Amino acid sequence: MYDFLRPIVYFYLFLATVNGQNFTQVAVNIGRNLTLKCPVHHTSGIMWIREDGKTLPTHVTVLDSGSLFITEVDRNDSGIYACIRENVVNSDARINVTVKTPPPALVDVVVRPSTVLALLIWKVGGDGGYPIINFTAQYRLAYANENWTAISPNHITPNSRQIEVYKLLPNTTYEFRIWATNQLGRGTITNVYGKTLNEYMEQELARHLFDGVENFDTRVWAVAVGVVMGTLILLGLGTCILLYRECHVPGVIEEQEIIELVPNIILNPGFDPHNQNDQIPDENSNSETPLRLNNNTVVQPRNTQIGFIL
Structure with a gap:
């Protein structure tokens, strides 16, 4: 019934934001119930809206007292709520609700595999409102319903941003998963895939050893041999001189x-x-x-x- 007032309310809320007017900060853990009290004196005709323009979900109700009651808050309930009465906007009735959650999914998670090991790298996009306690990483063969193998250590320090995985098989695809944990529990899991490199055979090693032989300049080799031989000659002459002097010293x-x-x-x-x-x-x-x-x-x-x- 107050739909015709929404454009006016949003305009006033925009001006309040531009002018830097303060609003009340409220933090709540995910899954808890939350009650927001409206500071407007007259509770009749109270209306609650969100500044982002989202419609209030079904688990949010306005009580007879004018307060806003949110049942089992989730991530989407974070935002700025405004309490208004008819066409009067009170900037002091703006409440910023922050829902604290387990850590969100890690970002930029990549795997850099080699022959028998892989390097798992990640970045932190947020902590969910509480400091991260540790990270946990696991791996298993890809596309196989096998148990996950923990990557040592089981609890990676919160300052780490990479970890090495050992004892992998060459030319094999693995599935890796990693998540962060805070005091509210385990965060969102991120899965990535990586394939280890082929194991070099003797023929391949020989081929890599002689790469570029056809482009090798023999003059460089001749100069290197000349330098080595000259050094050996100088050392031999020095040794002869020392022996000659030693023979003519009085007994x-x-x-x-x-x-x-x-x-x-x-x-x-x-x-x-x-x-x-x-x-x-x-x-x-x-x-x-x-x-x-x-x-x-x-x-x-x-x-x-x-x-x-x-």
Whole structure:
């Protein structure tokens, strides 16, 4: 009965939006009942409309008190509601309803397969009103009614945007699915397909190894061989020079003899390595030749006699 008032109401609501006038914010979890109270004093002749022009669904009713009652709200119930009486629009009666839901479907979900593994990549289009707790991904053979295999880890961190899938079969098509979860539960599932690459056989590997051989310039190979041979020649010459210098260095034996003479000279100032007669005899020596020291002291030999006592 108020259809003729709708154009006028929408015009006033548009002006209120342009002027930046505020409206009340209301948030509700999906599946709950919601009651919106109309701030208009006189409850007679109350009318509720949506600013987006959508008609109120059947699960939305206007109570005798003028309030708007929504049974088991769903995603489509989000929007701005306006409470009016006859042809009077009160901007303070505008209520923005936000329905919090599980996360919506992920966007830009793609699979980049290789031979035995695949990379699953995704983006987040929304969180449903609550922070995302984790992601879950699974896979199975495509077009086969088999059980899903979880992709490790079972609960992917909320900051991740890709995950690798291992132990796949080459040249095989797989079906992947992934979803996000918040405190309201599991979000919308997104399914994608991907086919792994062929496994290279020996002939294929040889063919890829010799790709471009016909276009190879032999001059480049000759230059590379010349550089390597020149380096080896320089190393050989350097080694010969070091060996030549090593052969003309005085032996170490003379230095060792000089080092051995130093303690003898310190202990015996009259020590002459070239005069064996002036050396102090060893206490264990059995030489019978008398020796003369520097202070003209004569040292007589001491003969060791061994006797047997019967």
